Amino acid sequence: LFSVAWSKLGEMGRNPATPKKMTLGLVLTGIGFLAMVAAALESHGGDAKASMWWLVIAYFFHTTGELCISPVGLSMVTKLAPLRLASLMMGVWFLINFVANWLAGIIGSYAESLGELSIFGGLAGTLFFFAIVLWTLSGTLVRWMHPRHGWIPPDRFIAIAERPGVIQDLTRLVLEKSLAVGLGGIVSNNVSAAYQGSPDDVHTVIAGLGGRSI
Numbered sequence: 001l002f003s004v005a006w007s008k009l010g011e012m013g014r015n016p017a018t019p020k021k022m023t024l025g026l027v028l029t030g031i032g033f034l035a036m037v038a039a040a041l042e043s044h045g046g047d048a049k050a051s052m053w054w055l056v057i058a059y060f061f062h063t064t065g066e067l068c069i070s071p072v073g074l075s076m077v078t079k080l081a082p083l084r085l086a087s088l089m090m091g092v093w094f095l096i097n098f099v100a101n102w103l104a105g106i107i108g109s110y111a112e113s114l115g116e117l118s119i120f121g122g123l124a125g126t127l128f129f130f131a132i133v134l135w136t137l138s139g140t141l142v143r144w145m146h147p148r149h150g151w152i153p154p155d156r157f158i159a160i161a162e163r164p165g166v167i168q169d170l171t172r173l174v175l176e177k178s179l180a181v182g183l184g185g186i187v188s189n190n191v192s193a194a195y196q197g198s199p200d201d202v203h204t205v206i207a208g209l210g211g212r213s214i
Contacts, residue, residue, distance in 0.1 A: 031065075
């Protein structure tokens with residue numbers, strides 16, 4: 001469902017940037033912990049039973065939040081990492097997941113001494129705090145991720161694209177290097193180096209077609 005949603009938003013030109021997707025994931029996960037806060041309040045510190053629906057709600061928001069963070073983050077790593085370091089950076093991503101699960105066990109061990117309400121409330125507050133931080137920095141992060149990607153004036157794109165052989169040459173180079181998937185793929189600077197024209201032509205044409213150049 002999420003992949004379909006991202007694809008539909010992409011077709012409409014409204015697909016959120018990766019940092020904003022991850023911000024949404026943090027918010028959804030925080031809402032899941034708020035459900036556990038409600039369960040802790042209902043149970044009165046373990047003296048009573050809480051409704052199972054709080055757990056269902058928590059799992060729902062935790063799952064949807066994870067889908068906005070984990071696959072999106074792994075995709076970002078594979079796209080932005082240098083080709084020679086792509087496998088290493090994917091391993092680092094999963095290593096970070098290992099550290100996160102290790103920390104989760106340590107935090108969970110304090111539930112009995114600090115109380116479930118403090119643990120769940122603290123986790124929710126922490127997630128919302130980092131969601132605000134990531135949202136604030138999302139614009140800067142997107143510029144760092146795609147320094148050459150941005151809005152292309154139509155007249156400039158048309159002028160570049162209509163030059164004899166530009167589209168044909170770029171298409172051939174992209175296909176030869178197997179670095180693009182459709183018009184939304186990623187074009188390496190290697191294509192710019194191989195193209196005999198101006199390197200700016202590459203970035204202009206690809207950005208105008210809706211792709212990304214890094």
